[in-house]
Amino acid sequence: MHVHELNPKKTVITMIIFVVVIIAGLLTIRSPRLKYALTPEQTVLLTASDDGGISPEKLELLLTGSTEKVEVIDIRNHYEFARGHIPGARNISAVELLENDNIKWLRILQEEGFTVVIYGKDQLQANGPWMVFRQIGFSNVTVLLGGYQYYLAYKDNKTQKYAPCKADFNYAEVAKASVADGEDNNQPAKKTTIVRRKKKGGAVAGGC
Amino acid sequence: MGPLIPQEIITGQWDFVIALLIGGAFGFILESSGFSSSRNIAGVFYGYNFVVLRVFFTAMIVAMVGLLYFSYFGWIDLDLVFVLPTYLNSMLFGGFLMGLGFVIGGFCPGTSYTAVAIGKIDGIVFATGFLIGVFIFAEGFPFYEGFYTANDLGSITIGEMFGVSNELVAFLFVMMAIVAFYVTWLIEKRVRKNMTEYKFE
Amino acid sequence: MNKNYLVLAILMILLAVGLLLVPERQNYQQIEPEKLMWDITQTSRFVTVDQVAQMIIEGDPTLELIDIRPVADFETFSLTNAINIPLDSLMKPDYQDYLGIEDMNVVFYGNSDINADQAWVIAKRMGYNSIYVMQGGLNCWIRKIIQPVEPDESASQEEFDLYQFRKGACAFFTGTKVEAPDAGKTGIKVVKRKKGTAVAGGC
Numbered sequence: 001m002h003v004h005e006l007n008p009k010k011t012v013i014t015m016i017i018f019v020v021v022i023i024a025g026l027l028t029i030r031s032p033r034l035k036y037a038l039t040p041e042q043t044v045l046l047t048a049s050d051d052g053g054i055s056p057e058k059l060e061l062l063l064t065g066s067t068e069k070v071e072v073i074d075i076r077n078h079y080e081f082a083r084g085h086i087p088g089a090r091n092i093s094a095v096e097l098l099e100n101d102n103i104k105w106l107r108i109l110q111e112e113g114f115t116v117v118i119y120g121k122d123q124l125q126a127n128g129p130w131m132v133f134r135q136i137g138f139s140n141v142t143v144l145l146g147g148y149q150y151y152l153a154y155k156d157n158k159t160q161k162y163a164p165c166k167a168d169f170n171y172a173e174v175a176k177a178s179v180a181d182g183e184d185n186n187q188p189a190k191k192t193t194i195v196r197r198k199k200k201g202g203a204v205a206g207g208c
Numbered sequence: 209m210g211p212l213i214p215q216e217i218i219t220g221q222w223d224f225v226i227a228l229l230i231g232g233a234f235g236f237i238l239e240s241s242g243f244s245s246s247r248n249i250a251g252v253f254y255g256y257n258f259v260v261l262r263v264f265f266t267a268m269i270v271a272m273v274g275l276l277y278f279s280y281f282g283w284i285d286l287d288l289v290f291v292l293p294t295y296l297n298s299m300l301f302g303g304f305l306m307g308l309g310f311v312i313g314g315f316c317p318g319t320s321y322t323a324v325a326i327g328k329i330d331g332i333v334f335a336t337g338f339l340i341g342v343f344i345f346a347e348g349f350p351f352y353e354g355f356y357t358a359n360d361l362g363s364i365t366i367g368e369m370f371g372v373s374n375e376l377v378a379f380l381f382v383m384m385a386i387v388a389f390y391v392t393w394l395i396e397k398r399v400r401k402n403m404t405e406y407k408f409e
Numbered sequence: 410m411n412k413n414y415l416v417l418a419i420l421m422i423l424l425a426v427g428l429l430l431v432p433e434r435q436n437y438q439q440i441e442p443e444k445l446m447w448d449i450t451q452t453s454r455f456v457t458v459d460q461v462a463q464m465i466i467e468g469d470p471t472l473e474l475i476d477i478r479p480v481a482d483f484e485t486f487s488l489t490n491a492i493n494i495p496l497d498s499l500m501k502p503d504y505q506d507y508l509g510i511e512d513m514n515v516v517f518y519g520n521s522d523i524n525a526d527q528a529w530v531i532a533k534r535m536g537y538n539s540i541y542v543m544q545g546g547l548n549c550w551i552r553k554i555i556q557p558v559e560p561d562e563s564a565s566q567e568e569f570d571l572y573q574f575r576k577g578a579c580a581f582f583t584g585t586k587v588e589a590p591d592a593g594k595t596g597i598k599v600v601k602r603k604k605g606t607a608v609a610g611g612c
Binding site for chain 1: 413416417420424441442443445446447449450482485486496497498499500520521522523524526527528529530531534535547551
């Protein structure tokens with residue numbers, strides 16, 4: 001073969017370097033502590049379903065029934081907790097709940113078949129943490145509909161059925177009060193042209 | 209970690225330094241593979257020396273497999289790596305034109321500069337011709353701009369175009385390259401046996 | 410055939426096969442659960458209906474309103490220049506293009522704020538910044554802007570100013586004639602102590 005071609009020592013060295021790089025890379029892949037069990041698409045489906053919320057009535061049933069395995073977690077801060085909380089609830093803030101010990105505890109609860117109910121001041125406060133826990137893979141975590149304020153109202157028997165996410169008004173009618181003069185500024189007719197920009201690459205390529 | 213400059217790990221001023229280092233390494237590899245001789249390069253077309261194919265396919269498969277592994281390790285973000293926009297018509301025509309120049313002159317633009325570096329006269333002539341061609345192209349651009357930008361497919365990869373994953377394309381390419389290496393070795397053996405006027409050491 | 414060639418070829422084939430077998434790396438750029446939780450506990454992601462009304466009236470070019478209700482609801486009524494991305498289609502690539510635009514502030518809204526918040530969590534997980542949630546949703550919009558409630562006699566001057574603003578906004582959005590505003594409330598100006606501001610009160 002040509003003298004310009006294969007020099008045994010050079011090739012062995014480069015071969016070894018290449019393989020070492022690949023192996024080093026494989027060994028140093030970080031496995032993150034908490035991994036997502038649900039893809040974003042699955043999370044979207046989760047939000048569309050009605051699963052995962054628990055009403056105060058149902059919670060009462062679970063708490064008073066002696067055989068039900070349920071844990072209630074209050075994610076508000078200590079002062080609000082001290083002022084009033086659901087009996088039997090633990091006070092752990094959302095960020096603390098992601099710490100190692102708590103995660104281990106939650107896993108044990110999941111294996112033993114416990115239902116975990118998270119609540120906050122209103123449903124909005126607990127909504128985000130609930131989503132995160134579902135996405136990490138704790139399918140036994142539910143959120144209290146309406147939060148603590150609805151629970152209190154329920155306890156006082158002065159509440160109607162809680163229906164979040166429903167329109168309370170017929171928007172179209174209410175918003176068009178009297179279109180005497182003045183244009184109705186609510187027409188979605190004039191759409192601003194939004195420039196969609198995808199991420200662009202960096203440097204310019206060359207030829208050969 | 210990604211590509212270093214787009215992710216701002218090192219500043220943009222390192223551009224030229226990196227270009228110098230990579231260019232130097234590239235020239236070294238070309239020269240030590242024997243590409244500064246126009247006989248070696250034109251050998252692809254006559255069948256007695258396939259070193260061009262071997263070197264470039266090797267570079268391609270190592271780079272492909274390496275990049276995909278790096279992306280798997282998280283060391284590079286493939287979305288930020290530049291992909292050349294594909295203008296189908298002009299690229300097909302340009303490829304044909306470059307092949308023509310390859311055979312006639314026995315160099316491609318990069319290797320002509322390695323030949324200049326070792327002082328070959330035909331390398332110098334080729335490099336000068338190359339610069340003249342670039343000048344003509346730039347000045348005459350308004351005439352064929354339409355042809356140049358026709359059929360723009362955007363910055364797509366082969367995997368995206370056919371709907372398969374990049375890893376599959378890399379695997380198939382490696383297979384094809386290995387087969388090509390073997391086949392060209394056979395062809396070389398056959399052709400060299402019949403060639404008497406060129407002495408192979 | 411040189412032995413080295415064979416060894417190299419086999420090595421290359423092995424690596425390529427390994428590439429095929431490697432598990433699919435998630436292509437999304439996601440933020441980790443701990444960071445996501447931390448971002449969720451920041452209440453700065455909420456904007457009030459008053460702030461949104463102000464931005465619409467001023468014609469703020471960075472405002473991008475996203476309506477996450479189903480298409481039918483959107484067609485019946487929506488806020489000015491809002492874009493419709495139904496919540497169940499949030500991850501579709503066409504809609505994802507609306508989220509990453511530089512310098513635009515995205516505000517999610519729905520009937521109430523629960524669904525909008527869920528959209529926010531998913532968008533945040535994908536790594537988008539400058540995304541917000543309109544607190545209270547359209548229900549709150551109607552209650553505050555379209556049907557503002559006049560404060561009692563004992564309310565502070567701030568609340569009266571807010572009420573005037575809301576009446577003006579109401580006129581802007583529905584085209585009703587505005588009655589000549591009675592020149593604020595005369596008399597006692599009780600200056601209340603400013604309380605903490607993370608967006609106060611829902612509806």
